[in-house]
Amino acid sequence: AQSVTQPDIHITVSEGASLELRCNYSYGATPYLFWYVQSPGQGLQLLLKYFSGDTLVQGIKGFEAEFKRSQSSFNLRKPSVHWSDAAEYFCAVGVRADGLTFGKGTHLIIQP
Amino acid sequence: NAGVTQTPKFRILKIGQSMTLQCTQDMNHNYMYWYRQDPGMGLKLIYYSVGAGITDKGEVPNGYNVSRSTTEDFPLRLELAAPSQTSVYFCASSSPFNLELSGPTGELFFGEGSRLTVL
Numbered sequence: 001a002q003s004v005t006q007p008d009i010h011i012t013v014s015e016g017a018s019l020e021l022r023c024n025y026s027y028g029a030t031p032y033l034f035w036y037v038q039s040p041g042q043g044l045q046l047l048l049k050y051f052s053g054d055t056l057v058q059g060i061k062g063f064e065a066e067f068k069r070s071q072s073s074f075n076l077r078k079p080s081v082h083w084s085d086a087a088e089y090f091c092a093v094g095v096r097a098d099g100l101t102f103g104k105g106t107h108l109i110i111q112p
Numbered sequence: 113n114a115g116v117t118q119t120p121k122f123r124i125l126k127i128g129q130s131m132t133l134q135c136t137q138d139m140n141h142n143y144m145y146w147y148r149q150d151p152g153m154g155l156k157l158i159y160y161s162v163g164a165g166i167t168d169k170g171e172v173p174n175g176y177n178v179s180r181s182t183t184e185d186f187p188l189r190l191e192l193a194a195p196s197q198t199s200v201y202f203c204a205s206s207s208p209f210n211l212e213l214s215g216p217t218g219e220l221f222f223g224e225g226s227r228l229t230v231l
Binding site: 009034041042043044045046049090099100102103104105 | 116145147152153154155157160170202204206220222223224225
């Protein structure tokens, strides 16, 4: 069965600093990988996705993620965070009709 | 540009009551899903549907039922509500990214959620 691990429950970053959110997955074949963001009281919005090809993918709001097959990882990065990036971030994996498997999420706190 | 619409946004139920969470999408997506979100637990799949007339259980289906009579609608029914069903519920839809595969690989589009409290 596929699974997703986000090892960091909370991360605090100063505004303007760089960010990396970790995601590790378990899947028997090449997975399709996603990062979603959830602002308080809102639904989930897709930041970026990886299906194939270039292992460095660009998303919305200045985010990027790198797929590393050897490490089974798909870490999310941003060079300089803004206060509006404070939110819950979910990594997800999926390829079948029965939807995506989500990690438990990482809560991002931005310090002024 | 409605996307996925869920109603109601908030609801308080008494133990043993029943209710239906409504979900409709206007993107002509074949695949629809119901997830529940509990603090620190991520999203868990309750039920999903790959098309009208077809539904299947997800990871946590007990206490819920669904139907899919049309492509657009995918209501979630709670029978005999219990405190353990206090949660935020999300409906989502998607379409196949690669039709050569057996299922969708495209992104999920989410509704804004329905917060349910059972007292």
